[in-house]
Amino acid sequence: MPTIKDVARRAGVSIKTVSRVVNKDPAVRDSTREHVERVVAELGYTPDPAARSMRSNRTGVLGLVTDMVTTTPYSVDIISGVQDACAEAGMMMLIVNTRGDRAHTEHAIRTLVERKVEGIVYATMYLRALDELPAMGDLPMVLVNCFMADGSVPSIVPDDYAGSYAATSHVIELGHRDIALLSVNPVIIAGERRGRGFRRALLDHGLTCTPDRVRAGQVFENGREVFVAAEATLRFLDAAQRPTAIVCGTDAIAMRAYNAVRERGLRIPDDISIVGYDNFVMIAEALDPPLTSVALPYYDMGRTAVSWLRRLGHGDGLAEPTLLMPCPLIRRASCRPL
Amino acid sequence: MPTIKDVARRAGVSIKTVSRVVNKDPAVRDSTREHVERVVAELGYTPDPAARSMRSNRTGVLGLVTDMVTTTPYSVDIISGVQDACAEAGMMMLIVNTRGDRAHTEHAIRTLVERKVEGIVYATMYLRALDELPAMGDLPMVLVNCFMADGSVPSIVPDDYAGSYAATSHVIELGHRDIALLSVNPVIIAGERRGRGFRRALLDHGLTCTPDRVRAGQVFENGREVFVAAEATLRFLDAAQRPTAIVCGTDAIAMRAYNAVRERGLRIPDDISIVGYDNFVMIAEALDPPLTSVALPYYDMGRTAVSWLRRLGHGDGLAEPTLLMPCPLIRRASCRPL
DNA sequence: CATCATTCTGATAACGTTGTCAGGCGTGTC
DNA sequence: GACACGCCTGACAACGTTATCAGAATGATG
Numbered sequence: 068m069p070t071i072k073d074v075a076r077r078a079g080v081s082i083k084t085v086s087r088v089v090n091k092d093p094a095v096r097d098s099t100r101e102h103v104e105r106v107v108a109e110l111g112y113t114p115d116p117a118a119r120s121m122r123s124n125r126t127g128v129l130g131l132v133t134d135m136v137t138t139t140p141y142s143v144d145i146i147s148g149v150q151d152a153c154a155e156a157g158m159m160m161l162i163v164n165t166r167g168d169r170a171h172t173e174h175a176i177r178t179l180v181e182r183k184v185e186g187i188v189y190a191t192m193y194l195r196a197l198d199e200l201p202a203m204g205d206l207p208m209v210l211v212n213c214f215m216a217d218g219s220v221p222s223i224v225p226d227d228y229a230g231s232y233a234a235t236s237h238v239i240e241l242g243h244r245d246i247a248l249l250s251v252n253p254v255i256i257a258g259e260r261r262g263r264g265f266r267r268a269l270l271d272h273g274l275t276c277t278p279d280r281v282r283a284g285q286v287f288e289n290g291r292e293v294f295v296a297a298e299a300t301l302r303f304l305d306a307a308q309r310p311t312a313i314v315c316g317t318d319a320i321a322m323r324a325y326n327a328v329r330e331r332g333l334r335i336p337d338d339i340s341i342v343g344y345d346n347f348v349m350i351a352e353a354l355d356p357p358l359t360s361v362a363l364p365y366y367d368m369g370r371t372a373v374s375w376l377r378r379l380g381h382g383d384g385l386a387e388p389t390l391l392m393p394c395p396l397i398r399r400a401s402c403r404p405l
Numbered sequence: 406m407p408t409i410k411d412v413a414r415r416a417g418v419s420i421k422t423v424s425r426v427v428n429k430d431p432a433v434r435d436s437t438r439e440h441v442e443r444v445v446a447e448l449g450y451t452p453d454p455a456a457r458s459m460r461s462n463r464t465g466v467l468g469l470v471t472d473m474v475t476t477t478p479y480s481v482d483i484i485s486g487v488q489d490a491c492a493e494a495g496m497m498m499l500i501v502n503t504r505g506d507r508a509h510t511e512h513a514i515r516t517l518v519e520r521k522v523e524g525i526v527y528a529t530m531y532l533r534a535l536d537e538l539p540a541m542g543d544l545p546m547v548l549v550n551c552f553m554a555d556g557s558v559p560s561i562v563p564d565d566y567a568g569s570y571a572a573t574s575h576v577i578e579l580g581h582r583d584i585a586l587l588s589v590n591p592v593i594i595a596g597e598r599r600g601r602g603f604r605r606a607l608l609d610h611g612l613t614c615t616p617d618r619v620r621a622g623q624v625f626e627n628g629r630e631v632f633v634a635a636e637a638t639l640r641f642l643d644a645a646q647r648p649t650a651i652v653c654g655t656d657a658i659a660m661r662a663y664n665a666v667r668e669r670g671l672r673i674p675d676d677i678s679i680v681g682y683d684n685f686v687m688i689a690e691a692l693d694p695p696l697t698s699v700a701l702p703y704y705d706m707g708r709t710a711v712s713w714l715r716r717l718g719h720g721d722g723l724a725e726p727t728l729l730m731p732c733p734l735i736r737r738a739s740c741r742p743l
Numbered sequence: 744c745a746t747c748a749t750t751c752t753g754a755t756a757a758c759g760t761t762g763t764c765a766g767g768c769g770t771g772t773c
Numbered sequence: 774g775a776c777a778c779g780c781c782t783g784a785c786a787a788c789g790t791t792a793t794c795a796g797a798a799t800g801a802t803g
Contacts, residue, residue, distance in 0.1 A: 082790080083754085084752060090791085099752085116520050117455045117788090118459050118758090119789080120455040121760085123758090143481045146500075154502070159516065160501075161466075349688065353661060355661075408760085424762095425782090455760090
């Protein structure tokens with residue numbers, strides 16, 4: 068590996084001049100710059116990041132802390148988004164998994180601070196509210212898919228309320244009047260927001276939301292999530308008057324609703340329309356008929372987080388302390404006009 | 406941030422002694438060591454990785470290069486495995502995504518080499534054979550889910566042949582004699598291996614494998630994968646004598662087979678047994694009935710890769726240049742005795 | 744041609760660590 | 774008491790870069 072000295076010697080200039088050229092300092096005569104650049108290319112010189120960072124305290128590295136994001140297929144796009152944005156900015160990404168527990172998280176952040184990352188993206192698997200964050204000096208930080216209750220840290224989350232509102236409105240506009248909700252566990256914040264979007268859409272369109280039209284599709288039972296979507300769907304179907312459409316809290320729930328609908332010998336979308344949430348293509352496209360679903364903009368959330376971090380790193384402020392990312396409705400074949 | 410000098414001054418020793426204590430050099434008197442350690446804890450000193458790596462050329466960082474692993478839910482466990490193993494070894498993981506193209510890959514590896522990672526894990530989304538690898542000096546490297554045709558680089562891949570053999574044998578042992586294969590595109594290496602395992606299991610159990618019992622569940626069509634599993638299944642079902650079991654190349658294919666079976670008004674597993682591959686729990690557990698499937702040991706592959714890398718980094722050799730990881734059969738409810 | 748401002752360049756000192764090597768200090772031996 | 778030996782410690786250089794600041798080269802002006 069050639070060093071800056073080798074380049075300087077070969078080019079017949081001082082190391083400082085080489086440093087200037089490499090760092091695009093304009094105070095170098097054009098002829099000198101070109102000459103040095105040629106030698107740099109010739110020798111294949113690249114500055115040593117360790118030495119550079121020791122002097123300048125800039126490492127060109129961002130940290131990504133996740134609770135379990137890598138262990139679930141859902142939100143893995145966050146990683147891709149962060150990764151791609153880093154690459155475009157000539158930066159790298161150091162990733163740490165915390166398994167959601169406090170000790171791991173503190174250790175992870177400490178390690179990243181020691182390694183002098185220039186900023187941290189903190190991403191969670193489920194949308195959740197954070198009570199407190201480990202100390203980390205004045206390092207810029209952006210939260211993805213989570214937020215501080217007091218709004219003290221910039222945060223990027225999907226607009227579950229609006230997404231659910233749009234999905235429900237879509238079904239209403241198709242002519243449906245009797246619509247059921249198969250909700251995510253409302254303990255989960257996303258579940259609560261999606262539920263709210265559903266209800267609001269109903270109200271805004273002059274429909275009423277009766278309690279018997281809302282059932283949980285999954286619940287927590289001794290620490291584990293269990294799906295009860297199939298049973299819940301059967302109860303919808305067996306009711307005196309059965310709904311003509313079901314809005315589902317997730318695609319996984321929707322998949323189970325499909326099973327139940329078929330068990331009763333009914334057809335989708337002829338007898339009943341179904342909408343999902345998450346746009347988990349692996350499921351949505353494999354279902355028969357393909358599932359209309361609301362997409363989570365995870366990739367863009369990751370990208371945006373990096374761009375925010377870079378802005379913060381330059382000392383610039385942010386227009387919005389927290390951003391609600393729109394969740395587009397992806398129309399497939401599981402809904403039809405009534 | 407306190408430096409080694411601060412510790413030395415406060416402890417009344419030289420910086421070298423502090424360095425020795427921090428690096429667990431045994432040539433320090435116990436009383437000195439304890440004293441220095443106390444001061445280190447007091448000041449909260451941690452060595453600067455940049456300075457350390459500049460001197461010693463060791464960074465404590467491993468690189469993970471993936472083609473699209475982060476963009477697919479399947480193999481994301483590789484990341485988790487690598488990550489956890491790194492954390493346990495006190496190392497960190499620098500991750501780069503190449504989108505599968507050559508230029509990105511070269512750039513990624515070059516960047517990692519410049520950053521002085523101590524080894525590289527190169528992981529791909531689909532099992533594939535690599536023709537050549539970008540130059541990277543003498544940096545240790547381990548391939549995951551891919552391999553060099555000439556075996557020149559240590560590699561860890563799932564044993565698709567044995568996995569498929571086991572799945573097929575399972576069905577045979579359940580009494581099935583007329584078994585069909587809904588294969589992954591055989592252009593994909595995993596498809597070829599799984600197909601081979603299927604056929605071998607049949608032969609080993611004294612059954613014959615007729616061409617009309619093998620159909621592709623997915624094909625490449627102008628650059629994109631398209632699923633034809635549903636149609637293929639219908640043709641199996643509509644044959645003069647219909648098979649009593651179907652071995653599927655992937656869970657995604659199996660899910661479409663479910664759809665087709667239901668379309669014909671048949672029941673799983675009563676009328677027909679089905680096995681999947683990938684053990685993609687999100688699908689396998691959501692199907693009705695839950696799908697028996699072969700698991701891919703991605704997490705362990707990631708872990709093993711790191712342990713190999715560390716061994717290589719210490720100059721130790723490897724027992725096996727390439728490792729076939731067993732794929733355990735996960736039994737659920739989609740198969741039953743005939 | 745002298746002067747001065749302007750533009751460009753280089754010597755040298757950091758940054759925080761580890762490696763080299765010399766040396767201090769006990770202890771045991773003759 | 775002199776000496777050798779082993780154990781422990783410290784002064785200083787080195788790693789490859791950037792920052793400081795002085796100074797050289799250039800060009801403009803009187």
